[in-house]
Amino acid sequence: MMYRLLLAVVGLANLPYIRTCCSPDVLQGNAMYYGYMVEEKESYQNMVKFYYDADKKKIATITTNMGNRTGQVRDIYDFAARKRYVITDNSSCNVTKLKRSFEKICVPSSAKFMGSADLGNSEAKMSVDMYRLKVKKGKMSGEADIMVTPMDGGKCTLVGVVMSGGKDGEIQMAETSVYMNFTFEISDKSVFQPPKQCYRNNESESLLFEVLGGIRREIYIF
Template sequence: MVFPQHLAALYSPRRADMLAIVVFALLSLAFGQTPTPCQSPMEWTGQRMVIDSSKSFYERARVYYDATNKRVRHVEEIEQGRERDFYDVLYLFNEKKEYRVNLHTKKCNVTTLTREFRPVGVPADAKFFGVAEIGAPNIPLEHLTTVTFGGNYTTDKVRYLTTVTSPDCVPIADNYYNDVTGYVETRYFEIRPGTVDPAHFQPDSSCM
């Protein structure tokens, strides 16, 4: 299966530039009191979609997230060019271990995690960029308020924009850019905050 062309068009670098312009324009919609960085849910289950159109890369994953214990699990469907793969990946940052199971071959690859845990949500030093409404603002339960923050991660020189709901601070989107990876966009959906069953953070039996 090739990379979905409609997604490639939607998430092109030109569209990314347009998105940045729109976000800056949202400053005019800001509330009288400037929003400050908020705390996103520490545990949740949901899904995410990652797009890197420059590399014809598309990922959709079921996510189990536990920031308290720095552990994350992705059940992934990945497309890159004409290649398509399925993985079950467990990241245990406190143990510095990654368990990656190829769901076709059932082979497990265990490696050492060298990168630090990066929470999903708004960094404490992020700067406010703008506020927007999604949906029909005059119809109850048919719209939500979003807040966008941005900044730089100094460790890997990444510029980012992060959008969350207000006031609950549930993640909606992350947009990253640096000179090595280029522009990468992540969308979150069907997020359900709450305690995640610890069984989801146990390595697959093929890894033992």
């Protein structure tokens, strides 16, 4: 989202080497978002199920708001068809054009490797690599601290992100996200299939609630 998950690494300027890693081509998992919207003075907590298939060039997320708001939103990104579908409460559907090409889940070269650490205690710990990234696109800007877990074969998966961003140099949102329960196959491919109501609507250029969501998509996908 948007459409790069920052899972590759570049060493600090003083280091003579470069670390890189990318997500497996097929995966699904869960995430929790904890955030705050400055202008609205409102905090939120969202539970997200995400699905990623680089072979088919498709991404899907199912977001459930755990706070005061109710409802569920399913996003389907079909890069081959260059369409995005946003289905709210399994009823209304908004279809927009995808103007960006599909990119695999890898971090751009501007991300800096900040070091490694072990999470947990001495008996049950997980090694993580940490990176820092700044993003600027038009009036939108943001920065993020990212943790990933290295895997065999130069792969890695996202563990957590702490990020903030907004428009015109002002901080409009801050968010901490935690990623978990990864599996490297998608048993239910119907998550990528838009419901029939999506084919009755005309396409629009953008969605109103996308203004702040653009920052998240420039930093990581889900």
